[in-house]
Amino acid sequence: MDGKLTGPHCEHCHDKGYIAVVQDGCIVHRDCECMAGRRSMQRIEKSGLKSLLDRYTFDAYETPEPWQQNAKELAMRFLDDHERKWFVASGVPGSGKTHICTAICGAFMERGMETRYMLWRSDSTRLKAVINDPDEYGALIDPLKAVKVLYIDDFWKAGRDEKGKLKITAADVNLAFDLLNDRYNDPKKVTIISTELLIPDILDVDVAVGSRIYERGKEYCLRIRGDEKNWRLRA
Ligand SMILES: [Zn+2]
Known part of the structure; x- marks a missing residue:
């Protein structure tokens, strides 16, 4: 039965x-x-990625333009080539970054790899709020450090001041370093980052964080610039 x-x-x-x-x-x-995959799926359901996973698959990723074909090929190649390498999707909003990163997560989960989703803006706010309580901070950040596959969505999402300078605080930098340096030190861990920033922007804010992202992500880095058009708005 x-x-x-x-x-x-x-x-x-x-x-x-x-x-x-x-x-x-x-x-x-x-x-x-199959239980590793099912547990991962349960966590994904709790994390809010479930609705994205159904929608944002590789099959559903449309590739009318050459850069989209390249993006898809790059992402699919990453599935079998991710030791000491991270996937970084950077560029303008609405360019399909979340779609391609979610499709990667879905493919890893189908392989039974434990996966977690972190939405930078909300999760970093919770982490920064408990930074002075080592127990609470550890309870929140340790699972993000330990998990096999971590997808950080909208990394360092922040506003800009009146001079156009990014409003990223020292607490954002410290948190990013704590998490990313830990994952950097274990070449088997898979990290997927989507961000509106380009790697040079990240390096401008902090060299230690930016250089780790650059070193791990340089081979699998999507750069979707504004001049490639916001294809979601073209339909
Ligand atoms: Zn089974």
């Missing part, structure tokens, strides 16, 4: 989430290998 778990159908456990194996002459239940 099939189990009741929702999500992609699993041939091994028939959606029960466990399989029976014989161990020392006894039958014991063991987690099926």
Whole structure:
């Protein structure tokens, strides 16, 4: 009889989430290998990425323009080439950055890789609020450091002052360094960043943060400039 778990159908456990194996002459239940993906999916559901995952797939990514074909090819190549490498999608709003990054996350989750979604503006606000409480801060940031695949959406999203200078605070820089340096130090961890900033902008704000993003992201960096047009508005 099939189990009741929702999500992609699993041939091994028939959606029960466990399989029976014989161990020392006894039958014991063991987690099926599909459970890593299911747990990741549960976390994604909680994080709000679920609605994006259904919509923002590789199949649904339209590529009428050569740069969009390039973007898709780059992202698909990254799926099998991400050791010591990060994926960085930078550029103007509405250029499909979130779509391509979400499609990457979906593909990793289908492979059972634990994935977390961080929306910089809201999650960084919560983290900065507890920065002086090591226990609370650790409880929030440790999972983001530890997870196999982390997608940081709208990194360093900030306003600009009247002179056009980015309003990124020392607390934003410290938080970014704490998180990114930790992930930088483990070449097996996969980090995906979408941002309206270009890497030179990030380097202008902080060299330590910018240089890590540059070093890991230089091979898989999408730069979608305004002159490539905001294709979402063209339809
Ligand atoms: Zn299974």
